[in-house]
Amino acid sequence: MKILLVDDHALVLEGLKHFLASQGIEVVGTARNSIEALMQYEMLQPDVVLMDIQMVGCDGIQATRMIKKDYPDAKIIMLTAFEDEENLLAAFQAGAEGYLLKTMEPESFLRQLTGMNAGESPIAPHLVKQLLHKFIQYKENTKLHTLSEKNLTDRQQEVLQLLTQGLTYREIAIQLKLKEATVKYHIKELLTKFGLSNRTQLITYTLRNDLVKRK
Known part of the structure; x- marks a missing residue:
């Protein structure tokens, strides 16, 4: 798994880079803003982007929209300290594949991240039920057949x-x-x-x- 890290804090980037490397996960590049993220994605074509939400200027949700516009198949996971419903909703509306928290235990974080290889959508476990309240499905106009x-x-x-x-x-x-x-x-x-x-x-x-x- 090749990962691109996007965060405007240099120490966070270095810490994540060394941690993932110690687990045998390749970090192919880092970016500190949305423009760098898009450029790095174009050059490196990573398997996964780990994207912070709060960044100076264009935030991570806007950056996600930018990347997904040009690369619809891009797999972007939000990695943030925010666990409120508004950011959770906005991230999935922007096209994020998952939503993980910086406060997660390393073992849980890795389990969720590597689960992508099995086709899972990484999401911090205790955030799952919050989707019930705010999540708007990607295909809003599709009428689903309700089965009891x-x-x-x-x-x-x-x-x-x-x-x-x-x-x-x-x-x-x-x-x-x-x-x-x-x-x-x-x-x-x-x-x-x-x-x-x-x-x-x-x-x-x-x-x-x-x-x-x-x-």
Whole structure:
């Protein structure tokens, strides 16, 4: 995984760079503002961009829009100290693939980040339910066919229950004593059933339509 780091604090960049390198993750470049971020992305074509939100001038959400406009397939994860609903919503509206916090434990941060290789959308676990209140789906004009809880199999309900608690595919597999590939299969089937495209939309849709019992 090749990563581009974007943050206007030099110490943060250096700290993240050394930490990720120590975990065998390649940092191919760094940027301290939106213009540098776009230029670096064009030159380096990283697999993932870790983007701070609060930066001098053009913030990380605006920078995300800039990159996504020219490179729609760019995978950008917000890495920030902000965990309010407004920034969370704005980030996903701008096209971010995930939302992680600088206050996360290193192990949890790495687990979420590397989960992208398995097709997961990284999001700090305790922020998942905030999506219920503010998240606007990417395809606002698409009418989704609402299925009630009884239309789901017991296994699908179990998978959704754990997914809405912020567990990764691997953690769900361990808890349900399944293979990780089986969990991915169930998620794929659910995405198809509801006409959704990613894990974040599935979590939001599940909570909004009360498809599982909330704890």
